Amino acid sequence: MLFRSFFILLVSVLFASCVTYQTFNMDVLMPAKHTVQPEVKSVVLVDNSVPFRGKDVHHINTLGSELSIDTIWLDAFSELTLLALKEELQRRNFFDSVYLHVDPLKKDQRFINRALSWKQVDDLCQQYDAQAVVAVEKYLYGTKIQVERMFDGDLLGYLDAGGAILWRGYNNLSQKVIYRETQKDTISWDVTGGNITQIANGLPAIKGGLGDLAQYLGEQAADYLAPVWETQTRGYYVAGNYHFVQAAEFVNAENWGEAIKLWKYVFDHSQKKVKARAAYNLALAAEILSDYESALYWLKEGMSVYSQLKKTVVVDDRRRMVKYFMYMSKRVNSVEVLKEQIGAIQ
Incomplete structure (x- = not known):
């Protein structure tokens, strides 16, 4: 033995x-990237932006033929972003409650750069029994579609959807801004096919790509506020x-x-x-x-x-x-x- x-x-x-x-x-x-004082138990997410309108927003290059489109907009971009942020914050279970104020706070393009007043912050916190407000203050986006011919004769197509969001976090207890961040990112898709129709069918529509981008940015924005495993x-x-x-x-x-x-x-x-x-x-x-x-x-x-x-x-x-x-x-x-x-x- x-x-x-x-x-x-x-x-x-x-x-x-x-x-x-x-x-x-x-x-x-x-x-989290920013520390929220422990007394902040609940937050309200709000849309303090106006719908994005820009020039040369969407670019398409198909086998050397270039085209720009400025008539496709996703006015629900900020709403989709805030919905995704709410879901991610709830999943992380850091705050007792996360509320979403569904109505945009401003619609006039003249006030595109105006931050929330402390009276607005206090009113929102009183309405939802919260201690802080997180706002989408401004956003922009754009897409690029490119189709190229590969060495074997097939086509390669890809779609890049990029965007930026200006965030502010307001602590109503201290009457101080918790953070001000400009979030930037891009997500991409690619597909191969024998003709343009196959490429078009394999890539998401521009609005669909922007919707996915909005959701992705919202999920990632939770890192500003809540720890993550x-x-x-x-x-x-x-x-x-x-x-x-x-x-x-x-x-x-x-x-x-x-x-x-x-x-x-x-x-x-x-x-x-x-x-x-x-x-x-x-x-x-x-x-x-x-x-x-x-x-x-x-x-x-x-x-x-x-x-x-x-x-x-x-x-x-x-x-x-x-x-x-x-x-x-x-x-x-x-x-x-x-x-x-x-x-x-x-």
């Missing part, structure tokens, strides 16, 4: 050595000696405490790259346990070990360590911002 156990262990070590570094995905809470990739060393293999089993069982004991033993009793890899794994464990200062400590220890080795040794490991250190340095700051936005981070 002793030999059998040793044989199984040896096979495990040899198999694991084929994969030195193992990755996995984890969800990380990222802070972001899927990121992490990794750790699973091979190099028996302790790494055994620690990997503990990680798979989500027993980080036992894995930490083994990695600390390796760090204290090893040299060179194995010691540095143990430090890297300990930094990962510290991050998983929300101990970000310890994560930085272990990354510094690992970089110190690498500094004693030739620069040509374990180049990939060294780069990975530095990259993780740079990320973790920023992460410490973002966690402090999160504490202001939602409280303690677990």
